Each structure stands twice: as structure tokens, then as C-alpha cells.
Amino acid sequence: MTRVHQALSGVGPYDAVSTQAQAWRELLGSWGMEGEVYADSIDPRTGDGVRPLRELDPDPGDLVVIRYSAYAPSLRPLLALDRRKLLVYHNVTPPRYLWNHHPGVAVACALGRDQLPRYARAVDVAAADSLFNASELELAGASEPRVVPILFEPDRLLEQGPEPEGDGPLVLVVGRLVPNKRHDLAIAAFASYQRELAPDARLMLVGEPL
Numbered sequence: 001m002t003r004v005h006q007a008l009s010g011v012g013p014y015d016a017v018s019t020q021a022q023a024w025r026e027l028l029g030s031w032g033m034e035g036e037v038y039a040d041s042i043d044p045r046t047g048d049g050v051r052p053l054r055e056l057d058p059d060p061g062d063l064v065v066i067r068y069s070a071y072a073p074s075l076r077p078l079l080a081l082d083r084r085k086l087l088v089y090h091n092v093t094p095p096r097y098l099w100n101h102h103p104g105v106a107v108a109c110a111l112g113r114d115q116l117p118r119y120a121r122a123v124d125v126a127a128a129d130s131l132f133n134a135s136e137l138e139l140a141g142a143s144e145p146r147v148v149p150i151l152f153e154p155d156r157l158l159e160q161g162p163e164p165e166g167d168g169p170l171v172l173v174v175g176r177l178v179p180n181k182r183h184d185l186a187i188a189a190f191a192s193y194q195r196e197l198a199p200d201a202r203l204m205l206v207g208e209p210l
Contacts, residue, residue, distance in 0.1 A: 001032065001033070001034070002033055002061055002062060002063060003033065003034050003035045003036075003058070003059065003061075003062045003063070004024075004025075004028050004033050004034075004035040004062070004063045004065060005035045005036050005037075005038060005056060005058055005062060005063070005064050005065065006021045006024060006025065006035065006036075006037045006038065006064075006065040006066075006067060007038050007039070007053060007056060007064060007065065007066050007067065007075055007078055008021060008037070008038070008039040008040075008053075008067045008075075009039065009040050009041065009069075009070055009071075009072035009074055009075055010039055010040060010041035010042070010043070010070075011037070011039040011041070011042055011043060011046050011050050012043040012045070012046060013043060013045040013046050013047075014208065016090070017067055017069045017090050018039075018046065018050075020067070020088075020090075020129070020150065020151060021037045021067060022037065022049065023151040023152075023153075024065070024151065025037055025049075027151065035062075035063075036051050036056075037049065037050045037051070038050070038051050038052065038053045038055065038056045039051075039052070039053055040052075040053040040072075040074035040075075053074055053075075056078075058081065058083050060082075060083070062083060062084075063083070063084045063085075063086060064078060064081060064083050064084070064085050064086070065085075065086045065087075065088055066078055066079075066085060066086070066087050066088070066119065066123065067088050067090060068087060068088070068089050068090065068092070068112075068116070068119055069089075069090035069091065069092060069112075070092060070108065070109070070112050071092070071108040071109070071111040071112035071115065072112070072115075075119075076115075076118075079118065079119065079122040079123070084124050085122070085123040085124050085125075086123060086124065086125045086126075086127060087119050087120060087123040087125070087126045087127065087137075087142070088127050088128070088129070088148065089116070089119075089120075089126065089127070089128040089129075089133050089134075089136065089137050089145075090128075090129055090133065091128075091130075091132075091133045091136065092109055092112035092113045092116065093109050093178075093180055094109065094113070094180075095107070095109040095110040095113070097178070097179050097180035098178070098179065098180070100179075101178075101179050116136070116137075116140045117140040117141045119140075120137055120140040120141045120142035120145075121140075121141045121142070125146065126142035126143070126145045126146070127145060127146040127147065127148045128145055128146075128147055128148070129147070129148060129149065129150050130147065131147055134146070134147050164202075164204075166200075166202060167200060168198060168199075168200030168201050168202055169198050169200075169201045169202070170201070170202050170203075170204060171190050171193070171201060171202065171203045171204070172204050172206065173186045173203070173204070173205050173206065173207075174206045174207060175206075175207045176207045176208055176209075177205065177207045177208065177209040178209075181207075183205060186203075186205075187203065190203045
């Protein structure tokens with residue numbers, strides 16, 4: 001039976017790429033294709049279910065999924081594996097958004113984008129989670145990159161949590177607190193909304209800082 005293993009540079013409890021890896025594992029497992037998620041860096045808050053990358057030892061018939069979203073030298077040795085390989089590209093933030101705010105992260109992003117062609121050309125199949133990212137893969141040298149949509153749990157949209165405090169409408173913005181997410185535009189739009197339509201409205205920004 002073919003197993004599908006996924007390799008990431010790092011996993012965290014609220015990270016979108018990590019969440020997709022877990023969702024893939026559950027879906028593929030339901031189809032009879034078991035596999036593990038491996039990562040070089042594992043946030044302890046993630047809990048069980050992720051194994052250290054150094055333990056990845058796929059059998060000849062296995063498929064290795066490489067999830068690429070950052071400069072990841074720890075994933076580079078996987079390109080030499082004599083196994084079927086699928087690259088899933090989640091985008092690497094262009095460094096121009098970060099030079100003035102976090103030069104160290106900007107350097108890592110520049111390296112990550114510079115290394116993308118090496119990954120794109122070394123795998124059997126390349127895929128991305130959007131048409132935009134697939135176009136970047138094609139520019140990086142991937143042959144006919146596929147688009148694999150994001151998996152999500154629609155039933156969770158029906159779950160109702162506790163009501164927020166206060167009577168006015170609550171505007172929720174979710175995303176990492178970094179310049180390229182343009183929270184400044186969200187704040188400006190909210191200010192207009194509050195001024196013109198809902199003086200008692202509240203704004204909540206939810207996300208981890210850079």
C-alpha cells in the first residue's frame with residue numbers, strides 16, 4: 001500500500017501550512033493511503049502527530065510531499081531521494097515587504113525564493129494552492145504545475161462560539177501581523193465604517209506578530 005509522507009520545515013498550532021498537512025493526512029488516510037507528517041522544527045503546542053524530519057525514511061513505493069513556504073535548507077536533502085516527490089508551494093513572501101521592518105526575515109525570504117527553482121525542477125510533480133502561486137512555480141521552471149485547492153472543514157463554519165462582549169458590530173481581521181498583510185488598510189476601512197455607519201463598532205486584529 002502506498003504511503004504518503006509530508007515534509008515541512010516547521011509546524012505550529014495555528015499555521016496554515018501545518019493545518020493543511022494535517023488535513024491532507026486525515027483525508028488521504030480515509031482513502032487508505034496512510035502516512036506521517038515530518039518537520040525540522042516542531043512547536044511543542046502542536047501536540048502529537050508530527051515526527052522529526054530526521055526520522056523520515058520512505059519505502060520505495062512511498063510518495064514524499066514537500067511543502068515549501070520559506071527558506072528551508074533542511075528540506076533540500078529530500079530532493080536527492082530516489083522516491084516519487086510532489087512539491088506543494090504555498091508561496092514565500094517577497095522580501096521587499098520586510099526589508100524595513102525585519103531585515104533578517106527579509107534575507108530568509110530572499111533565499112527561499114532564490115531556492116524555489118531547485119525544488120521546482122527536482123520533483124516529479126509540482127503543485128500550488130492557488131493559480132497565482134502556480135504561476136510562480138511555472139516561472140521557477142516547474143513543468144505544468146497543478147493547482148490543489150485548500151482543504152477546509154465546512155462544518156466548523158456552523159459552530160457558534162461565545163458571543164463577543166459589547167453591543168456594537170465586531171469587525172474581525174485574521175492574519176499574521178506583518179506589513180504585507182496590510183492591516184493599515186483594514187484599519188482605515190474600519191475607521192470609515194465606524195465614522196459613517198456604526199459609531200459603536202469594534203475592530204479586532206487576530207494574529208501572531210512577526
